Amino acid sequence: MKISLIVVIFSFVLSCSSTQKKSDSQSETTERSTSIAPTDNQVKEPSKIKLLNDSGKVYAESILQEDLKEVLYTLASDAYEGRFTGEPGQKKAAQFITDYYKTLGISAANSDGNYLQEIPQAYFKGNAKFSSENVVAYIKGTEKPDEYVVISAHYDHVGVKGGKVYNGADDDASGTTAVLEIAKAFQKAVKAGNGPKRSVVFLHVTGEEIGLYGSKYYTENPIFPLENTIVDLNIDMIGRVDEKHQETPEFIYLIGADKLSTELHEISEAVNKKYTQLQLDYTYNDDKDPNRFYYRSDHYNFAKNNIPVIFYFNGVHEDYHKDTDTPDKIRYDLLQKRAQLAFYTAWEIANRDQKLEVDKE
């Protein structure tokens, strides 16, 4: 998460949109819970969306906290020197991520087999001393390979300051790790002959902390056409619990889900209700929220190109952008559940008969 002037105001308004959706030919119906819209406080009629059958469940359940923990402890260890854009620690992380995909047998997004998307030093406008790289892998869709579901997280952080390593365990080793384990789950499906209908892109961006540069570069130089990119699920900080949820830690903030696609919001709600049962907190989805988180992580570079997004986020906490954001403080049980929620949402969008509908501007 990119830092900015933070006004910490917690509004306790739950929001969500609730337009009636068409149903399709798939096999199971989940009724969406009624909830309260941010502006009119009207309780709307529950809408119905037909989810896929449980074909993704076995893969979602293969995302386990033990595996997440092992990867996160590696990426957030001192050896990675806080992963500052362009520095050796970031490049070491890029290598780790690359090796992970190679080991899984997941292809590079670039057709030449290079997992790295090189970004020249000049692009960072003086904020980084060296060039840097996004790491991009993908699984080709079986039926609609030219439609792309992007799952993203930034793997850079703020480096070493005053001799202290800023490990960035939550920010954003948690998201990076989640994307890797989600990829592993998708690859399990591929191996079982159950690969996703649409292509799934695993996008690890650099340069986030210094100004969302990696995602900006990707969207300006897309490896896969943006007009065929149907969603970006962006994961930035999902391993902790903020002040507000100390007593109810099974939660996640969702931001952006209903802004361009009513259907995306409804899918997200429905899979959560059916599978993960987290409290979905829409406080920061309110356009009037002063934190403006919608504009503060990598999904925004997709949203501004009219691509629907969901930003998964646990809120800020006492260790945010401090050297105390360490792996021992991560709630791995929650990380597992939140990663599974993102997986289910991606699985659904990648496998539905109809392409995700954009119905708003």
Ligand SMILES: [Zn+2]
């Ligand atoms: Zn950050």
